[in-house]
Amino acid sequence: xxxxxxxxxILDHATNSKKTKLYFSDLxxxxxxxxxxxxxxxxxxxxxxxxxxGTMIYYSTGSTTMYGLKGRGITEDQ
Amino acid sequence: xxxxxxxxxxxxxxxxxxxxxxxELSNYTEEELKNYKIKHDVPxxxxxxxxxxxxxxxxxxxxxxxxxxLNDERLLISKNCVEDLLGQLQLxxxxxxxxxxxxxIVGVFGYGxxxxxxxxxxxxxxxxxxxxxxxxxxxxxxxxxxTNYLRTLCxxxxxxxxxxxxxxxxxxxxxxxGTTTEQLEPVFHEMTHELQQDLGGSGSNLRTxxxxxGKARCEWSCIDxxxxxxxxxxxxxxxxxRPMFPYKFKFKFxxxxxxxxxxxxxxxxxxxxxxKDNIKIDQDKVKAYINGEAQPNAGSHNGRDWGKFDIQKxxxxxxxxxxxxxxxxxxxxxNENCNRCMHCINVMPQALRPGDDKGVTILFxxxxxxxEGAQMSVMTIPFMKAEPPYDNIKDVIENVWDWxxxxxxxxxxxxxxxxxxxxxxxxxxxxxxxAPQMVTAPRANxxxxxxxxxxxxxxxxxxxxYRSRHKR
Numbered sequence: 342x343x344x345x346x347x348x349x350x351i352l353d354h355a356t357n358s359k360k361t362k363l364y365f366s367d368l369x370x371x372x373x374x375x376x377x378x379x380x381x382x383x384x385x386x387x388x389x390x391x392x393x394x395g396t397m398i399y400y401s402t403g404s405t406t407m408y409g410l411k412g413r414g415i416t417e418d419q
Numbered sequence: 420x421x422x423x424x425x426x427x428x429x430x431x432x433x434x435x436x437x438x439x440x441x442x443e444l445s446n447y448t449e450e451e452l453k454n455y456k457i458k459h460d461v462p463x464x465x466x467x468x469x470x471x472x473x474x475x476x477x478x479x480x481x482x483x484x485x486x487x488x489l490n491d492e493r494l495l496i497s498k499n500c501v502e503d504l505l506g507q508l509q510l511x512x513x514x515x516x517x518x519x520x521x522x523x524i525v526g527v528f529g530y531g532x533x534x535x536x537x538x539x540x541x542x543x544x545x546x547x548x549x550x551x552x553x554x555x556x557x558x559x560x561x562x563x564x565x566t567n568y569l570r571t572l573c574x575x576x577x578x579x580x581x582x583x584x585x586x587x588x589x590x591x592x593x594x595x596x597g598t599t600t601e602q603l604e605p606v607f608h609e610m611t612h613e614l615q616q617d618l619g620g621s622g623s624n625l626r627t628x629x630x631x632x633g634k635a636r637c638e639w640s641c642i643d644x645x646x647x648x649x650x651x652x653x654x655x656x657x658x659x660x661r662p663m664f665p666y667k668f669k670f671k672f673x674x675x676x677x678x679x680x681x682x683x684x685x686x687x688x689x690x691x692x693x694x695k696d697n698i699k700i701d702q703d704k705v706k707a708y709i710n711g712e713a714q715p716n717a718g719s720h721n722g723r724d725w726g727k728f729d730i731q732k733x734x735x736x737x738x739x740x741x742x743x744x745x746x747x748x749x750x751x752x753x754n755e756n757c758n759r760c761m762h763c764i765n766v767m768p769q770a771l772r773p774g775d776d777k778g779v780t781i782l783f784x785x786x787x788x789x790x791e792g793a794q795m796s797v798m799t800i801p802f803m804k805a806e807p808p809y810d811n812i813k814d815v816i817e818n819v820w821d822w823x824x825x826x827x828x829x830x831x832x833x834x835x836x837x838x839x840x841x842x843x844x845x846x847x848x849x850x851x852x853x854a855p856q857m858v859t860a861p862r863a864n865x866x867x868x869x870x871x872x873x874x875x876x877x878x879x880x881x882x883x884x885y886r887s888r889h890k891r
Binding site: 350363366381388389392393399400401402403404405406414415 | 521522523524525526529531532535536576619622623624657661662664665666667814821824825829830
């Protein structure tokens with residue numbers, strides 16, 4: 342499985358999930374549901390690429406960091 | 420060992436990098452400060468200034484006066500931010516609750532930490548602090564700075580931020596207190612490009628590693644804490660800036676069991692320098708202490724007359740394991756029973772020294788309250804060599820992280836996971852046998868949960884064989 346496949350699962354999950362902000366472990370679970378052999382570090386790499394190309398954003402609850410789709414729910418500066 | 424930076428180090432010259440002139444920096448007199456009143460009425464804060472210690476309120480008022488006297492174009496965020504900060508704090512005292520909203524913004528582009536978003540929920544009354552974000556700046560190992568660096572940093576922060584900072588926050592970082600969203604990227608750019616300075620960790624990241632003064636100034640340091648701190652900070656950059664953990668994770672490095680950065684209480688993974696062989700004794704120097712020729716504790720208690728030094732009362736009787744004795748004027752130590760409390764070495768530094776076979780003890784799981792209350796780290800790996808490039812230590816770290824990321828719930832610290840899954844489970848992950856020193860209390864559960872490999876024949880049994888001996 343390539344990073345691109347993982348990125349697609351993460352994007353689908355972030356788009357369709359009821360919650361707009363997700364823990365990294367939520368992303369990992371979503372990927373592992375489809376690709377049970379997915380390694381944590383590979384999922385992280387895919388998530389980081391999505392952050393770096395601006396598709397996703399980090400979001401802070403104040404103490405924990407979450408991931409969200411840019412433009413969905415609260416944005417990074419509200 | 421000489422410092423070998425991973426990238427070429429710039430020389431910072433304050434005279435070239437400075438933003439403010441000397442006149443601008445000292446633009447008020449102490450007399451003016453004494454009579455200075457901010458526009459908000461802050462009786463509780465005024466009260467804080469009356470105590471015996473220097474007060475942050477006085478510092479903040481000083482900064483406010485200084486900003487007020489600068490020309491408008493010399494500041495990029497509100498001139499009134501410090502005054503409004505104090506006003507909002509007074510309001511919080513009045514209401515007994517905070518008026519900060521936090522969350523949202525987390526970092527500069529590509530970083531999942533380093534910035535802690537702060538927004539006022541009473542912006543109409545205190546517009547100067549409508550958005551007032553905190554930045555964590557990764558401090559130098561052991562907090563050694565050059566004044567050129569500090570002055571340049573302070574000038575930059577005066578210009579682009581509130582001018583207020585903490586030296587240092589609990590994690591160890593320099594904390595830059597308060598700037599607007601627009602200034603975050605420029606501040607980051609100036610720090611990385613002008614000051615060669617990175618942000619620290621926040622959120623679900625590896626937090627900024629921190630170490631004691633180490634071999635730079637301390638003869639007891641059993642490990643090169645600065646080198647370890649620098650190496651692991653550089654090696655785990657991805658974990659520091661891009662979150663993947665269930666929650667925060669902290670490393671701290673103490674050079675010896677005196678624990679000057681209190682790693683045992685403040686980090687999920689505490690590294691404490693130790694030695695495996697015997698404490699080195701110079702018997703002539705022991706005699707010098709007994710005879711009063713050498714000063715106990717290197718003279719640090721000389722302020723009062725405590726009477727003649729009594730080695731029996733002050734050292735031998737105070738050994739927590741009772742492993743010391745004085746025989747015919749010779750100090751004896753039963754090293755196998757020494758628990759590295761450091762008391763005797765602290766009292767008689769000229770006579771006693773840590774042994775030569777040095778390394779680290781690694782402890783896991785300290786945390787401050789939230790679930791189950793605060794707890795100290797548990798000693799897990801009694802001794803490990805700690806030499807560059809620290810591959811043995813990196814293996815342990817990554818094993819533990821993999822387990823925590825696999826098993827940890829969201830917002831669950833390593834210490835809480837160890838409590839939930841038991842120390843036995845954790846020891847399997849680290850690959851260390853249980854030791855009596857790890858037991859904090861007698862067990863309360865009378866059942867013994869055997870592992871299959873410890874039971875002769877395993878858990879499978881042949882029912883036919885059983886029935887041949889036991890009638891139904």
